[in-house]
Amino acid sequence: MKLPQLDERSGLRPAVQTGFGGLDHNLSAGDGALYGMENLSGREFPLLVPRRRRGRTGTLTAPGGIGALDEAWWVDGTGFYYGGTRRGSVTPGQKQFAAMGSRVLIFPDKKYYDFAAEEFGSMEERWSGTLSFRNGTYAGVSARANTLHAPGAAWAFRAGDAVTVSGCVLHPENNKTVVVREAEGDELRFYENSFTLDTCRLFRAEDSLAAGTYHFTPEDTALQFTLSAALSAGDTLSWDGSALTVRTGGASSALAVTPGSGGTELTFGEAPADYTESGTVTLLRSVPDLDCVCVNENRLWGCRGDTIYASALGDPFNFNVFDGLSTDSWQSGTVDAGDFTACISFMGYPIFFKEEAVYKVYGDRPDNFQWTPSARLGVRKGCSRSLAVAGETLFYLSRAGVCAYTGGIPAVISGALGADARWENASAGSDGVRYYVSMSDGASFSLFVYDTRYKVWHREDASHALGFAFWDGSLSMLCDDGNIWRLDGGKGEAEPPVSWMAEFADFTRFYAASETGSQNKKGLLRLQLRCALEAGSSVAVSVMYDSDGLWREIGSVTGPAAKRSYNLPLLLRRCDHFRLKLTGVGESVIYSLTEVKYSGSNLQGGALTKEE
Numbered sequence: 001m002k003l004p005q006l007d008e009r010s011g012l013r014p015a016v017q018t019g020f021g022g023l024d025h026n027l028s029a030g031d032g033a034l035y036g037m038e039n040l041s042g043r044e045f046p047l048l049v050p051r052r053r054r055g056r057t058g059t060l061t062a063p064g065g066i067g068a069l070d071e072a073w074w075v076d077g078t079g080f081y082y083g084g085t086r087r088g089s090v091t092p093g094q095k096q097f098a099a100m101g102s103r104v105l106i107f108p109d110k111k112y113y114d115f116a117a118e119e120f121g122s123m124e125e126r127w128s129g130t131l132s133f134r135n136g137t138y139a140g141v142s143a144r145a146n147t148l149h150a151p152g153a154a155w156a157f158r159a160g161d162a163v164t165v166s167g168c169v170l171h172p173e174n175n176k177t178v179v180v181r182e183a184e185g186d187e188l189r190f191y192e193n194s195f196t197l198d199t200c201r202l203f204r205a206e207d208s209l210a211a212g213t214y215h216f217t218p219e220d221t222a223l224q225f226t227l228s229a230a231l232s233a234g235d236t237l238s239w240d241g242s243a244l245t246v247r248t249g250g251a252s253s254a255l256a257v258t259p260g261s262g263g264t265e266l267t268f269g270e271a272p273a274d275y276t277e278s279g280t281v282t283l284l285r286s287v288p289d290l291d292c293v294c295v296n297e298n299r300l301w302g303c304r305g306d307t308i309y310a311s312a313l314g315d316p317f318n319f320n321v322f323d324g325l326s327t328d329s330w331q332s333g334t335v336d337a338g339d340f341t342a343c344i345s346f347m348g349y350p351i352f353f354k355e356e357a358v359y360k361v362y363g364d365r366p367d368n369f370q371w372t373p374s375a376r377l378g379v380r381k382g383c384s385r386s387l388a389v390a391g392e393t394l395f396y397l398s399r400a401g402v403c404a405y406t407g408g409i410p411a412v413i414s415g416a417l418g419a420d421a422r423w424e425n426a427s428a429g430s431d432g433v434r435y436y437v438s439m440s441d442g443a444s445f446s447l448f449v450y451d452t453r454y455k456v457w458h459r460e461d462a463s464h465a466l467g468f469a470f471w472d473g474s475l476s477m478l479c480d481d482g483n484i485w486r487l488d489g490g491k492g493e494a495e496p497p498v499s500w501m502a503e504f505a506d507f508t509r510f511y512a513a514s515e516t517g518s519q520n521k522k523g524l525l526r527l528q529l530r531c532a533l534e535a536g537s538s539v540a541v542s543v544m545y546d547s548d549g550l551w552r553e554i555g556s557v558t559g560p561a562a563k564r565s566y567n568l569p570l571l572l573r574r575c576d577h578f579r580l581k582l583t584g585v586g587e588s589v590i591y592s593l594t595e596v597k598y599s600g601s602n603l604q605g606g607a608l609t610k611e612e
Contacts, residue, residue: 018592019046020502022456023448025418029505035579036503040458042434042451048582048590050500051460055492058084060482065095068471071115073097073104074478080106080113080120087113088120094466096384098293100300100316107302110287112316123287123317127155128167131281133174133195134274138181143192145272148283153186157285160312162320162329163188167281171196177320188283200273201239203266205231213263222261237266240273288319288331292384296345297364303340303352307333308361308371310350326365334359336373342384346394347407353378355399358410377403377410383439385467386426390435391452397426397439402450416457417448429468431475436487438465438477447477497536497586506547506577507595527568527580528594533559537586541568545575563591 017032022042024033034040041051064075071083075095079086082104090109098105102116110123129150136147148165157163161180168174174195182189201218209231215224218239225244231237235248237255244255288309290302300316302309312318313327321329342353352359352371355378363369377398379386386397394405395413401423402414414423426439435450445464450457464480474488486492531539540556555568582590 014594014596016592016594020048020590021046022416022451022454023459024416024505025421026416027419031505031507033505034502035505037459037501039460039498039500040502041460042449042454042456042458044589045451045454045456048502050498050584050586050588051458052487053489053498054485054487054495055489056483056495057476057486057492058484060478060484062092063466063478063480063482064090064093065097066467066469066476066478066484067097067099067104068469068476069099069104070471072469072471072476073113074484075106076482080111082113082115087118096293098295098300098316100295100298101314103316105293105300105316107290107293110289125156125161125285125317126282127153127157127284128280128282129153130276131283132274132276133171133197135197135272136187136189138189138192143189145193145195145197146190148188148190148195150186155188155283157188157283158183160315160318160321161285162318164284164286164320165281166284167279168277169279170275170277179321179323197272198240198275199270200241201268202271202273203237203268205233205235207233209235214266215261215263216266216268217261218268222259223257224260224262225255225257226263227255237268238271238273239268285317286320287317292340292343294343294345294350296350297348301343301345301350301361303343305339306336306354307331308340308350308352308359310366310369324367326367328366330366330369332369332371334371334373341381342379342387342396344387344394346389346405351394353396355379355381358405360407374409377412380424380426382424383426386428386437386439388428388430388435388437388468390430390450391433393452395428395430395435395437395450397423397428397437402435402437413450413455414457427465427467429465429470429475429477431470431487436465436468436475436477438463440464499585500583502582502590504580506579508577526570526596527554528565528592528596529557529568529590530563530565530592530594531557531561532563532589532591533557533561534587535560537584537588539582539584539588539590542581542583543570544579544581545573546577547579551581559586559588563589565592565594 023037025035029035039051041049060076062077066074073082078089078092080088080090090111096107102114104113112123113120132149134147134149135144137143138146157180159180159182162177163180164177166175178190178194180188211227211230213226215222238245244257245252246255289304291304293302298314300311309319310330312321312329319329336357338354340352340354344351350361357373357378358376359371359373361371377400379396380399383397388395396403401412403410404413421441423439426437428437433452438445438447445462447460447463448457465477466480467478469476474486474490477485537559540553542551542553544551554570557566
């Protein structure tokens with residue numbers, strides 16, 4: 001006898017989750033998405049694992065910034081430290097750094113440390129004192145009005161420096177900026193006729209001139225004098241209106257002058273004469289007050305207000321050299337509203353940012369440098385330290401969120417961090433593939449990590465980072481409490497085992513194959529957690545029903561635990577939706593999560609009413 005087939009389905013449905021995405025802190029986050037997290041990492045993506053333990057490698061008392069090349073450097077209070085050793089003094093406060101050759105450049109102090117020469121100093125050079133303006137030489141040949149002289153001066157100016165002269169009273173036209181061509185001892189030499197000198201009467205011997213009595217007639221009055229020794233070709237006699245000076249073979253001496261017209265008459269012409277300024281004259285090689293700096297193609301670039309500056313080629317100390325050469329410095333103002341907020345060297349170009357624009361500077365020498373602006377999302381004010389390159393992409397914080405920029409149109413990629421979040425005060429770093437950014441929502445700080453390989457975000461903790469630096473094969477983070485943490489934990493004083501948390505968004509589907517959430521009642525009967533835990537680690541699972549704010553722990557696993565599934569039975573309870581939360585301490589790996597659920601009726605415990 002043939003009997004009918006009975007339907008023995010119990011209505012139970014298992015939903016297995018074997019992959020865990022990144023953070024999705026939005027109300028629209030679906031079943032299995034991570035709405036909240038603490039100290040999770042994408043290092044074993046798509047498995048669920050905590051971040052690595054960090055290693056503390058130092059503690060600063062008044063942190064002012066960090067950077068690194070082969071060695072790390074930082075500012076602590078008024079000290080600049082390189083390789084752990086104090087190298088010089090700076091003012092307290094946050095710094096910006098740029099590395100050019102063997103020099104670390106420090107702003108806004110305009111100081112530098114040359115780690116090859118182990119030399120700390122100022123990028124600017126200043127000298128004040130009594131200064132003489134003279135005729136001199138250039139390239140070994142006599143040159144007029146080209147020399148500055150101060151007996152015993154210990155200045156550090158060098159050839160190629162653009163020096164600004166100020167304080168001249170007798171000849172104010174000498175207050176100018178000129179480029180040093182030769183520097184030797186207490187003399188600085190420039191191109192001929194760089195300065196205005198006093199006017200004197202001058203006789204220059206074209207051939208030898210025998211010893212004897214001679215006279216000349218300045219201002220219609222004949223004056224006579226006696227040469228006790230012959231002059232050679234090129235030797236000179238100069239009259240400044242009160243004294244007659246003979247210069248022979250580089251040596252000068254005074255000659256007695258009396259009224260009269262004895263001997264042969266010599267013809268004196270007008271010529272520039274040495275003179276000394278009566279007051280204090282200042283010489284300054286200056287560097288602009290730059291808000292943001294970067295190095296590109298062997299130049300130091302920076303910005304202040306709405307102006308872009310570039311140093312002379314290979315010389316970060318000179319921004320005022322304008323000789324019309326390819327090695328000159330360069331500067332340019334912009335016409336768009338707003339001040340610059342950040343700059344960086346990216347893909348071979350210096351890139352400058354305002355809040356609503358991105359400027360790329362093209363060209364390879366000052367005569368063809370030009371910037372091209374675009375009306376796009378730039379760097380938010382106060383977030384110049386948010387720029388970092390990971391996975392060949394430049395990331396930074398804009399007013400609309402974290403942007404990814406590859407040279408075209410910036411794209412906001414931080415929607416997963418919350419639709420209503422408005423981030424500020426960001427500081428970032430990169431280990432090459434991950435972008436680490438510490439930023440505030442106005443109430444508290446969070447440290448987020450964006451993995452460029454999987455395009456996912458993870459939140460680590462509430463670290464308020466002041467800066468990041470990559471050296472010795474790892475990324476380090478300087479926090480506002482002064483601690484320097486190596487993020488991979490490979491060295492330093494290890495922190496305690498990491499406490500972590502993963503909160504899932506609302507579960508509304510009946511079973512995994514359903515594409516949309518179910519509006520019927522549903523029940524959660526059992527959970528299966530497939531995981532592996534190291535000794536001393538633990539994982540606990542909690543559930544919340546219908547957003548009632550109460551987390552109920554339903555089970556836990558303590559390590560050491562081999563990789564397998566653990567059943568966590570629950571008391572039967574019907575609900576519209578539920579949430580799960582995993583909390584743990586120590587190293588653990590979550591491979592999969594299975595929820596055994598059943599479907600209920602569409603009675604929701606209430607009714608829709610219509611107003612009359």
